[in-house]
Amino acid sequence: MSAGLPPTGAADQSGELGEDENLSPADRARAAEALHDAFTRLAPQGSDAWNFLAAFTHLGDRYGPYHPGASALSDALSTRRSDGRRTGPLDRLRPRRDRAGRSPDGEKTDLEEAMGHVVEAFRFLSARVETLESRLAAQDRPVDGAAWLVPARDLGALAGPVAAHMWALTPGGVIVHADCGEGDLLRALHECGAEAHGVEPRGAVALRAIERGCAVTIAEASEDVTSRPDGSVGGVVLSGVVDRLPLHALVPLLAQSRRVLRRGAPLVVISEPAAAAAARDAAARDLVDGVPLQEATWALLLERAGFVEVAPLPDRTGQDGRSALSAVAPS
């Protein structure tokens, strides 16, 4: 059937994208995986509505009644069943039930079958509840879908001092930078010898960081932090994310950060000056509830979240007006 066709089928596996590109295969592979994971995380695994619909569809006729009136055959089957007559080939799929008690051929009664369906439905629904609850707990709803509109700054000159601070205090383990941008801090941490992982919701920005050799997940900070085990992280740096999240989302983020940090591990919050809120573009301002907080407010929030030794970063540069507060998970 395909005789005589030229061998045009195989792609050029050299994989050259642009003239000046020199990506290592490892960086490409990690970036491809990050792109894949960023989409996979968006799968809802069934919303409440879909789960209920599926469960109760399962209780009904084999092909309905989720589209009442859509299937002439299903409708005909329902009518015949209510007559108690056995008239069509579809009826062969059903046990005969002439009375409320056990059917003549020993099959389940109407009541037994109905209860079986109910039990099955509750099993189905309860299995979903845990998933739904955990998903809801991880959602920072107010900014869901808008993070990439916010033009967060990279750390720039702050990267070095912050990296040195984290490296000095960390008890070991991965240091997480939320809203890592193109990875300035991640690279600085790496140069110190630390294991660093970035989280960045703006996919295109994250891609550049990954292609520069950084380990980055394309996600919201809360998604990444929530997924980590208790006491598994050697340090957390929150920047960018703290300027766009509303207060009621910041509080659980701090609590989750506290949960995942090892004893004595540092947390640094880097925030824009309050005046920066006015400089945001209109789209971001419309969609994002977060407003940069005063340093004193941050200190209060960190203490309420259980952190100790809350203080301005000792080596904070302050050249660009950003505030950097340091805190430590209690030993």
Added chain:
Amino acid sequence: MSGIHHFVPVLHRGDAVGRHTLRLREATRARGFRSEIFVDTVDDDTAGETLPVLSYPESAQPSDVVVYQFATASAMAPWLAGRSETLVLNYHNVTPPELMAPWDNHLALGQLRAQGDLRLLGPRTALAVADSRYNEAHLAASGFTTTAVISPSAALPVASATTAPPRAGSRPHGARWLAIGRVSPNKGLESTIAALAVARAHGDPAATLLLVGKPATDSYDAALHRYVAELGLAAAVQFAGHASDATVATAYAGADVLVVTSEHEGFCVPVVEAMGAGLPVVAFDQGAVPEVLGGAGVLVPDKDPYALAAAIAALLRDTPRRDAVIEAGRRRLAALALDSAADRFVDLLVPLAAPAPATP
């Protein structure tokens, strides 16, 4: 007189199975057989072409052949399995439920039912016709013993490349990628979007993607929209939704490349439509796509967005190679002989409908 009748849960004029069923009926009637299309759900747009399935028993003859167009779960399956006429199955594939489950339990449940229907019909079917070898293998795995392969007669007549605007070569714009088909999880459209992000970051910052097709489920569609936004592609990706045949033809004519990143395809009609439109195809090496392409396109062996972006860039940069792929596509399309597919299908049905010769 025997009839050869066609059964489909619902007849949509705009989808591949609907077009195929209409052509089969015309080819059957052209051979002098009584032939009607029976449906379980009446579509207002095609009501004049169809009869309700429950009216069939009134005119049924024991020597009839009933051809069931199988692409989804339907009460038609057990109903036909319980009848005595000669049953022929035309298999257009069932998407594995595991591809749907993360996005829509309801859709996944439908696919599970369809798989059950297929197993139910296996022992009752005199002949099962698949539209690709890939689908034929599915039939064999589901218990069908007598099978054949005939391509679907459903490709959309699209504008020829000679009438299309100039493409590639000295493009003043970025590459115009096109993806056509239902916006469904099995289509793997996120891979196309990811590759577009890579392409725009590496050498083609003005590349765009047009997605044409009706969403199969809101959750997947919404996730694609969010993914596009997260990757900073909101201005580069257009979701066109369901489109008329004319709009689809215009989309083919205005694109530089058809990109197919499906996880699972039983045939992939857009591939042959692109061949007819003089559009090169770059696809993942998955499902029936390599078989349908028959070497007349570019296959990317693993699901790597960098490899896909590189393959597209390389093809569009190399005009002689691109032209060779397009020419190979035209030859491949001719070899598939889709115009005669309906007649060849009916060739298989006629012996089943003809009365057995009398024995002395």
